[in-house]
Each structure stands twice: as structure tokens, then as C-alpha cells.
Amino acid sequence: SVGWSDLDRKAVDTVRVLAADAVEKVGNGHPGTAISLAPVAYLLYQNRMRLDPTDPHWLGRDRFVLSAGHSSLTQYIQLYLAGYGLELEDLAALRTWGSKTPGHPEFRHTAGVEMTTGPLGQGIASSVGMAMAARRERGLFDPEAAPGTSPFDHSIYVIASDGDLQEGVSSEASSIAGTQELGNLTVIWDDNHISIEGDTDIAFTEDVMARYAAYGWHVQFVDWTHGGEGYVENVDALNAALDAAAAEVSRPSIIGLRTIIAWPAPTKQNTHGSHGSKLGTDEVRGLKEVLGFDADKTFDVDPAVIAHTRALAQRSATVRAEWETTYQAWRTANPDRATLLDRLQAGELPAGWADALPTFPAGKAVATRAASGNVLSALAPVLPELWGGSADLAGSNNTTMKGEPSFLPTRRSTKEFAGDEYGRTLHFGIREHAMGAILSGIALHGPTRPYGGTFFTFSDYMRGAVRLASLMGIAVTYVWTHDSIGLGEDGPTHQPVEHLAALRAIPGLAIVRPADANETAQAWKSILERNSGPVGLILTRQNVPTVPRGTDGYASADGVDKGAYVLLEASIGTPDVILVGTGSEVQLAVAARETLEAAGIGTRVVSMPSQEWFAEQSDAYREQVLPAAVRARVSVEAGIALSWHKLVGDAGRTVSLEHYGASAAFETLYEEFGITAAAVVAAAHESI
């Protein structure tokens, strides 16, 4: 038995009235679930999770993800009670400008929030990544420790709603979690039978528990409605289920918890009217009366309650102190690993790491995806924090670091991939969206650095996760190969055309499309050094020439770090025209320059792998690369021109592809669709 006192029960009821008050004050929000899940969240925060309210970033903490992000009050009120820094005035400022309590929990905005949630399915899917990151962390730092004895042993807890489990991204991630046997992951599914359209019977009639059992999860069901016999919040039963989940170390756990939304609100419990709207004055009063609170007061908290819940800091201090002892013993016994941990926690790279980067000789054509694969293999020994894989396209995306084992329970090893639970090569299956969310979870958990690959066109499938990573500003790298009609015969379903523009549109995401093998190495260098927001690395399937850096007028590839640079200068002082290309089309600009120069037209070639990185540079640098005075400009990129109009301006021209591709050899497609050096030359003449 969890042994709650009357004060605990009063604290739980206080959560309910605070949730009702907070939504009522701003006039909108989601009170229902925050009310009915009060005992669940309280149990986790006050009784079960390893946490330290005085140090939200404590390495040894359990992670909590509110996948049902619309019920942000579920988390905010626990953070208030536990003493993470939120106070009553913050709850009263819910969903208002500048408050610490926005509509949905926001990472880096509110202390104690591990992840931005709200878009359904993302939280639970990223929690799978957190659980994987926790295992990889243990493997890097303390693999020999017996289960449960390491300072790196901790758990991931998730509260998920009906909507979370309906979204495909959660299905994908949950299947992966089963294969990966993530015993450190526990999901509580709030089975309240209500979503925005009311009773879920219209769209959600599957047997969720059977589905999760099919994924290989440990499943339990706790019914607080007792089969309709009467609603009793049997916290002990939930606690026992959490005990059983914790005891199950070789499977992820899901606990289905049948609740009644907004219980015990007198008239709006069990209705969708309590889901996403304020309850209304009468109902809030009614709720307070049912719970024995003064209906005339708002944001009223018994000092005994807050004193009790904030005493969590002291209770946690004991746990923390025990952990510190174990942790310091580990540091002493593992000085090299402790040094590595310190480096990773500081977000630093090891001295001289970049010496490991390969340099590619001029002359030999290399696909940038192949160059990227070489870079990753070369970095494997020097950057243990770097790991990743592919959504079933490892060989095509070149995402496997040579010789590195798979991250996989040993018994899942195949003849193609041998692995163990602490391995490094990730296998996402054909699940791009989950891959995106899992990469985010790994980055959020820390301290490693993940990457994941698929064909560029399937970035569409990942977009929900990519946007959220961009909003959170976390350092993940998407390896998107087969980046244009250059992939050839697979045809229009597989040929990205609009994707460069559509991803450049996402605030906070950098898109980097290197022109050759050495730009690819430099791109990885910049990505790893920047260690800021997410980056999409856009790579060719087909070979592209490796240009002779430092000779014949070719600049070094260092300029990649600035997003754009002069690759080849015009033969005269001020160029007559500037050709700007990215990726596999830079070679067309180079060839066009030759023709134009031969005709006496001073032609500069700018390689612009990243518009976003270029936009970060000083005005002076940007003016140097693209002088305002040179209005004759031509962009060349095998995709839509949308993102080039601003850069080339009214006098400029774009060589682009404004429609879908086709199934044929890539050389044919470039020719038929007019993405050629001749087209660039013609456009340059027009522009001048």
C-alpha cells in the first residue's frame, strides 16, 4: 500500500480545484483530465519517481513525459507542489503572454518539463528514445554493473491519452520498444473513453491491451470504474501495477487505467465538455463543494498541504545522497569514463577530434551519401557519443559506422547485424515518424548525439517530429539521402522536388546540402561543433565530382560552415553574374561558368549548402559573397525555386524543377527537365 495520509488526499483534491481555477481564470484550456488524473500524477511525483526538485537536471533522475500535453496542468500543478519553481501566480497566469505556464508544456521554458508535448503521439514516441538513450548511457559508462545497482539506472514514465495511442507514430515507436525490450519504460494510458468528439466508441474500439501485448509489452489494466459498479480511485491498485511494471525489466510496461474524465465534477464528469473548455462558474463551485473546499475561494491552498508536498525536497535529498555515494564511487573506479561523461555533459568535443575527418582526393566522383558514411565510420572511435541508424535503409543511407554493433537485444541479432543491448547502430524498421521522435527522445535524454536516415522524400512522414525538434531546438541530425531526381528510376513517389523548400520553411531547422565529398565532411564538422538545433543533411544517391580544393581557383570546403561561400571567383574584379548552386547542381554552375567565362562574362560560382547558416552570418560577409551591386544572379537546384526568389531578386533567374519527376535514368531526367549547364548559361544571359 502506498499509505496516503489525509493530507495526501487533500493535496490531490487541491490539484483538482487548482486545475479548475486556472482554466476558469483564463477562460480556456483543458481542465477535465487534469482533474481526474490528479492522483496519478501525484503518485508519480510524490511517491514513485526519483527526482530532485532542487536540481531538475540531475543525471540520476527518472524522466517524466506528459504525452497528453493538452493536460499541461497535470504537470504544472505537480511542479508547483513539488517545488520546482512554479508558484500559485504562475498557475493563475496559465496560457497568458510571458507566463511559465503556456497552453502546452514547453521544454527549456518551464523547469522540470523534459519535453514539449501537445501534438499527440510525440511524447510517448520520444519516451521510447529516452529509454533507449538511458540504456546506451549505461552501456557507455557502467555496463558491468548488476541490474539496479548503477547510478545510471533510472526509468522513463509517460502519461498518455487515447489520442496518443491512436496516432500512428506511437504505434511505430511502441513496436520498436517491444523489439528493444525496454524494461525501463512505463506508460500509463488514461483510458477515459472520451475525446473531443465524445465517446471514443465512434473511432477507437480496438483492444489496446491486446495490441500492446502483441508488441511484446507487459500489460496491466486497472479499472477505477470497477466495471461500472462505482468510481473509486484505487491508488493502491495503481501503485501495485507500477511495482509490477518496475519489476519487469525485460519488457516495456503499459498500464491501462480506466478513469472518468473530470471526476468528481458534478455534471461535467464523463463528458467531452470538460475536455477542452472551462467548466463554468457553477461547475467549478460544484466541484469545490463535492470536495469540501470553500466554493468562494480561488487558488486557495492549505498551507499544510503545500508544506507537506514541498517536503518532497527533503525526502528526495535522501535518495539523492544515496545516489551521490554510488555515483562518486563509480567516478573513482572509472576515471576515464567520468572524464567522458563530463565532456558530454559540457557539450564539448574532444581535442583534435576533427583530425579524424577524412579528406577526399579530387578527381574521383563520390556520392555525398557515401562520403557521409566514410565520415561516420572515421568518427566512430573518437566520438563515442555519436550513434544512429536508419529506417531500414542502412545500406542506402550509409548510416552504419563500420564495425559498430547494433543496439539490439543479443537474441535479436541477425546474420546481417550482430548486436547487443549496449550497441550503437540503430534499426528503426520502416518507421520514419517514430525514428524522428526517438531521435528527439535520445537528444532530450542526453548526453549522446543521435542521427537517423531515410530517403529525403520520406522526410514528409517525419515532419511532425522534425517540427517539434525544431521548436525545442535540440541537436539531432537527419541523414536524408536520395535527394532529388538524381535518384533516377524509382520515379516521382521517391523523388523529392519540393522538400528542400518545404523544410527550409521550418523555423529553427537547418538544411545542409553539400556539393561534394569534402563539403560533406565539413558539413558534419560544422553540425557537430554547432550542437544546437536540428539539422537535415541532404545527400545524393548519385556520384558527384570531388572538386580540386585549393587548386585551379577552387576554395577550400571550410566555407560550408558559413552556409555559403565563393567556390570559384570570376576572372574579373566584379563579376558580371553570380551562379549559386547547392549539392549535385554546383557542378552545373561550375560547367556553366566555364562557358560564360569563355564568352568573356565574369562569372562567380557560389556554393550555398545552407541558406540558414548563411543567414546567420554578418551583413558584411553576406555582402562579400552576394554583393548587392551584382543583380545578375542564377540559382540552380533540382527542386522548386521557391526558396531562391529572395536571394536572386527581380533581375535573377532560377533553374529549377516546378513539377514532379519521372521514372528513368537520372541523366535522362536532368536533360529532359532542363536542369543542365546549358540552362544555367541561358539563364545567366537572361539575367545579365
Added chain:
Amino acid sequence: SVGWSDLDRKAVDTVRVLAADAVEKVGNGHPGTAISLAPVAYLLYQNRMRLDPTDPHWLGRDRFVLSAGHSSLTQYIQLYLAGYGLELEDLAALRTWGSKTPGHPEFRHTAGVEMTTGPLGQGIASSVGMAMAARRERGLFDPEAAPGTSPFDHSIYVIASDGDLQEGVSSEASSIAGTQELGNLTVIWDDNHISIEGDTDIAFTEDVMARYAAYGWHVQFVDWTHGGEGYVENVDALNAALDAAAAEVSRPSIIGLRTIIAWPAPTKQNTHGSHGSKLGTDEVRGLKEVLGFDADKTFDVDPAVIAHTRALAQRSATVRAEWETTYQAWRTANPDRATLLDRLQAGELPAGWADALPTFPAGKAVATRAASGNVLSALAPVLPELWGGSADLAGSNNTTMKGEPSFLPTRRSTKEFAGDEYGRTLHFGIREHAMGAILSGIALHGPTRPYGGTFFTFSDYMRGAVRLASLMGIAVTYVWTHDSIGLGEDGPTHQPVEHLAALRAIPGLAIVRPADANETAQAWKSILERNSGPVGLILTRQNVPTVPRGTDGYASADGVDKGAYVLLEASIGTPDVILVGTGSEVQLAVAARETLEAAGIGTRVVSMPSQEWFAEQSDAYREQVLPAAVRARVSVEAGIALSWHKLVGDAGRTVSLEHYGASAAFETLYEEFGITAAAVVAAAHESI
């Protein structure tokens, strides 16, 4: 027993060698599955499906979806054998420029292909939509007929790969199919344990059959490896399973079929090497030898084989003739319904239908989502072909036609939504991606017209399906509401910022963002009349003023059909500046015009609900709206400026939002982020 003759078996083996030859000739492609699934596809095309090779659009046909689109030869070779118009030279032209046999099957490109497939998961998810469309069709035209007696009774068959079942979109759609009890849907899952990274044990260890049982499907498993005892293609067992699936009318069916990829290729069977690469000369020879074919010949088909398979046309003629009798009897008995069917098949609207469209009085502010809801309810009685719903946001998206029953097995009715199997209001649950794919399936099936709604920000989740619909050019309408920071307190996870630009980027997709209630009505009118590619209708959560059309200088809303029009003319002949707005920001342009005109600056306001529709207009019309001579232009839209640079040009200015939103009242957000009339005025001064 299906009773295959030696000639049938030789035909099946001919499929295998043709698949190997076709890939070998072009040098790339996917031979493995086409070889091992030869008997499966042959069984469906030659023995089971109701089809008419002489009329690929026959109303009474079964639908076949090759969800495993990479195995396009599986379909092409059956179309060749059955006589749909493909010949040996087409197979020999696989994956080459201009051929009828592109890398993945393409709708409208190759006769007999019902859907473009290749992006995994889309085929099976859209097939759920086809099955729903078939039921709705029956409900519209022949609801009283006893099961199996109607000319509208037919089935949907799908071949799905491991990848199809790993993708989240298929999980979402399969759950919906279970709720909807789609007895007319049969999926064959090719369980070959091989994907691109080899043995699927690294990422796909779930119990798929148990998962589908949990969705409420009828599940069967047929093991051609006989538990490893030896590979025998037991076609009779598969046929019996198909019989059982056909007999099950109240649940969708999945048949797990354990196969060995590329069987019986001598060395590459059961390897991922046979999945996505040519087999190589020796292996192709080996395959032919195993099968008793002349290894020196390519594309060699025994005339007896092709004569036998093409005799399908005669066998089908009998089925077709029986159907015609029933169909004509139905027409005679149901003249009004027959008239409706003829109209829908012709893609026409009924005379005078537009009279039903509401007109909204000036003065009263109305959210465009609310106006859209009014339009849909008003159209319900006149356009029975129109139906749709929402991904659990019906009340927010205003997608329910008033009084129309839900499309739902009667026993699933809830207190919020009563329905029956032939109902009209769709409930997708919180599954945006499946909604997108299902809408495509409905449109592909015909003859009805579907729409589906969610919050605009979650268009990201649907993007895979939206792109495919755009590529196919099918008429579906996405109702995307809550279209900007104007949604207010839900904050940045829910506020679209980049979405307008990112969706305008997709070729073939039209984005329409009406400025007020009457533009919304006109937008629906144009969408329904155009009946061409997909349209995203972008609607506000918040109220926007309904402008006084035809008075005070305001133009009528008819101009929406041209994508952009002069809403308010400058007071002088040639405007000094043109303000271009969309949606809820048009009111800011109108307010700014007042200030500018008061300062003596001739100011035109252009409402541009659709850049795509505007781009379709004549040069003359576009020049009329945006005269080249007027270079002072300001765009105003509560999103990134990306899609406006080309339209406003070097001298123009954009009032935009280049970063994520925040959680607060929308009025605060507009003010804090500088999306105001004052900002438009200032930008206009700069531009002039």
C-alpha cells in the same frame, strides 16, 4: 481447390522469369517479391477478382491495390497477362523514360492501376477508404439490396509488405477499418521476413496477427514454408483463406502469408540482395533453369500461356454480362438513383446547386471555419456525393453537416453521434495521416467527394498522404482550421507558422485561404466546380469581419475563383502601393489602406486566397491585379514570408512571422509579433 492446370503453373513461372528479365534489362529494380508473389497475384487476377480487362473503369469491378508498390512488376505482369494493354515491350521498358511501366505503379499512367503506390503504408491505408467508399456507394444507390445481390457489391484486395505494416499510417487505418467492420476488405500480407536491412528480426518482432485481431480483424495465416519443413506454394490453402475472408462480411480480413522472397531463385532466395537489385546474369539463368525455361532466352513467353491468360477476357465477359443484367434491372427500378449515378460518374454538379450556398451579411464577424460549416450544411441536401468528417475535431473544424448521420456501424452509435453503416459523417479518430490516405481512397474509388478536417498545424502529420494525392491529382478537400497564431492560447505546438509556405510548395496542391465568410462560400463553390486536384482550405478559428460586398468599393467574392482579385481599389488611377493579404490578415490590409489613403497614398487592396489559382490565370488578368509598374507592394500574412518574395519583388515588403508563436490571447500575439495594420502602413511607406 482452385484447380490450376499445368498451363496455369507455367504462367506463374513465366511471371517469375519475366520479372527477373525486366529488372535485369534496365539494371535496377525489385525482382525478389515479384518472383515469390507470382502465384498470389496470378490467383487474384486470373481466378478471384471481378474484373474486366477490356474496361478498367467498370463500375462493378473489385479494386486491387499493390501497397508494396516497389514490387510494381507484380502488377504490371498480371496486367500484361490479363490483357489490360501492357505488352512485352512495355515490360522490357521497365523504369525507363516514357514507358508505361515506371518504377512504382502510377495512377492514370497505366491502365488497371487503381492507385499510385510506393511510399509504404499508403496503399493499405487508402484501401480502407476504398472499402468505405464502396459501402457509401451502396448506401446511396442500393441500400435495400440483400448482401451480395447488389451490382454495387464488390471487394477491395490489397497486397501489403512488411514495410506497409510497420508504417504508422497503416496502423491508424487498420484500427479504423476494424471499427468500421469493413467486411469488403481483404489484405494479404507478404510475410517474408526480409526487408532492406535483411532479416526483419532486428526491428519487426511483434505478433502481427495478434495486433490485427486486436483491431477487430478476421485473421488467418498460411505458411508456405510449412514451419521450415520445406517450401511449397500451397495455392489451395491461400485460396481457401480467400474464401473464408470473402465469407466474413462484418470484419476486414488479413491473411498472413509466409513466403520466401525470390523463391525459387537458386542462391538469392531469402536474401535482401534480391529485394532491390537486379539478380545478375548467373542468377537469372539459374532461376530459368530451376523453372525449366530456356536460359538463353529473355522475355520469352509460350504462346499457349498468353492465350490462356488472355482468355480471362472471355471468362470475365460472363461475369460482366451477369452484372449488366442486375445493373440494368437496378437502373430500371431506380431511375432517380440512376440519374444521380450518371451525374456523379460524369463528374457534374446538379443544375442550380450553387443557389443553396449561403450569403453572409456584412457587419457580423464570423470565423471562416464557422462559415465553412454553414456552407457544408447548406450543401448537404443538394450534393449527396459530398461527405466527410474530422480527425476528432468535428466541433472545432465545423465539418459535420447538420443532421447528417454518422458513417458507422449502428451499434457504434454514441450519445453524441448516431449513425448507421450508410451514414455520411466520418470519424477518423486522432489519426490525421490515415484520414489523408482514406480521403484519397474514397476519391480513387469514386464516385463521391470526400473532405476531412484537422487543425492546420497537423497537416504535418498528413503530409505523406497529401503529397501522394497531389501527385495523383485527385479531388479531395482538406479542411484545415485554426490556421495561425490566431488560434491563441494553445501556443506554438498548435500554431501554424510555416505551413502555408510548406504546402504551397507541393506541386499539384492548391491552398485556399479565404478572407471572410463570403470568400469561404465562394471557395467551396470553386473547389466543387473545379473537381481536379486536392485543395487545402485554410480557415480561421477566430472571427473575422464580413466585408460589405458590392458597397463601399468592396468587390464581390467571385474573384476567389481567380485566386486573387482587387478587393478595394485605390482612390487614384494607378495605385501608389498594393497591399496583398490572405485570410484573417486581409482586414489588416483594409485598415492600413484607410490610413494610407488618408495620407494621400493611393492604395489598392488585393485579396489573394490562392496563389495557385492566381498562377493559373492569364497574363492579362494577373497584370490587371498586380501591374508590373507598381513595384511598391506589401504582403501581409500571419506566417513566414517565403511564398511572397516573388510576388512582392525587390521593392516590396512583407509583413510576416518568421518564428514560432506563443501561448496567449490572439490579440496579444498579433500585437506583440507586429502583425498589425500599423506594420502594414510602415511597410508600405518603406516600399514606396
